[in-house]
Amino acid sequence: MEELAEEAGIPVRTVRFYRERGLISPPRREGRIAWYDDHHLARLRTIAGLLERGHTLTGIADLARTFESGRDVAEVLGLGGPTEETPVRLTPEQLADHFEGEVTPENLAAALDLGYLATDGDEIVHISRRLLEVSAELVREGVPLATVLSTGRRVREHADALADLFVSVLEAHSDEDARGDAPEPPQLRPLARAVMDAELSMALDRRLRREGAARPPHEPAP
Template identity: 70%
Template sequence: MEELARLAGITVRTLRFYRERKLIPPPRREGRIAWYDDHHLARLRTISALLERGHTLNGIAELAEAFDHGRDVGDLLGVSGAPTEETPVRLTPEELADHFAGEVTAENLAAAMDLGYLGTDGDELVHISRRLLDVSAALVREGIPLAEVLAAGHRVREHAESLADLFTALITRHATKNDLERLRPLAKSVVDAELSMALDRRLRERP
């Protein structure tokens, strides 16, 4: 415990307090000896970094619980399918907090995991898509609450699944299965053009 506290730059008393608050997992025990590892050190450094960013201990405890109970990256890729065009991004909890300053709550973290945006891999988080991460962060910087961005993501996902079903059925009725990937850019172009024109119409309708 003394060695762990020294490496983390905190006192043994603070470490005991974090253990009592369940901010770090219990050590592995062999008889009367408690063994800590790099996972504990990484968690302590994360706690210190989040405290520096203005998070409270209660908020960090809630984040830790959501983190520990989130789906791992294997489940994430199993649910969402390994992306063929999207690039997953590895993030520390501190880096995620920097992307969404003040918006990383246990509720939002759980919502992002339920949506399939985030998974865990050891002490890191994995976002399924660099583009979605960047766009979500940009929307939050524009003043849109992250909770609403994630709620919109749920609705977009539903529409995207319906559109994928439509184009998959259309293409497979008139082409071979192997043509589906080749014709994929055409389907995306149709959706992009229609969305662009729909946004134009909404802008013209605004007073």
């Protein structure tokens, strides 16, 4: 414990207090000797980083329990299934920096349940750099992270239905010989993206026109 405290740059009594509070896991014991490892050191540095960001020890303990209950990255990513998304590795402190003040046990549990986040040892993995950046931008614009996550769940329901539609249409009308053993119909992704980009753009046009028509003449546009 003395060596661990020295490596972490904190008093031994603080390490003992964290151990008693369950913030770090028990050491490996060999007789009367207790061995701590890099995992314990990483946890102490995470605690220090989150304390600097305004989290309380109780909140950190809740985050740790939620984090440890999450699925690992292999399960979330489907053991190497096809994807165009780029996963991002984050420390808990980096995640807190992306969503300042919004990384709560409830939001973390929702993100883990959605599969946006997964665990890999002491690191957190976000499954999509694009989703991470968009989510962080929405939070910076004032949208609560809980709302971002609940909206993401609703979007996923529609996206799953659209994926089923595109795959079934292309599979039904693609040449079986040309498709061969390909894991997905040819041109599936670019065609699906092109259709959805255009349809979403036109849907936004229609929505904004309706909103403009309903607004009183003296009320300025947002």
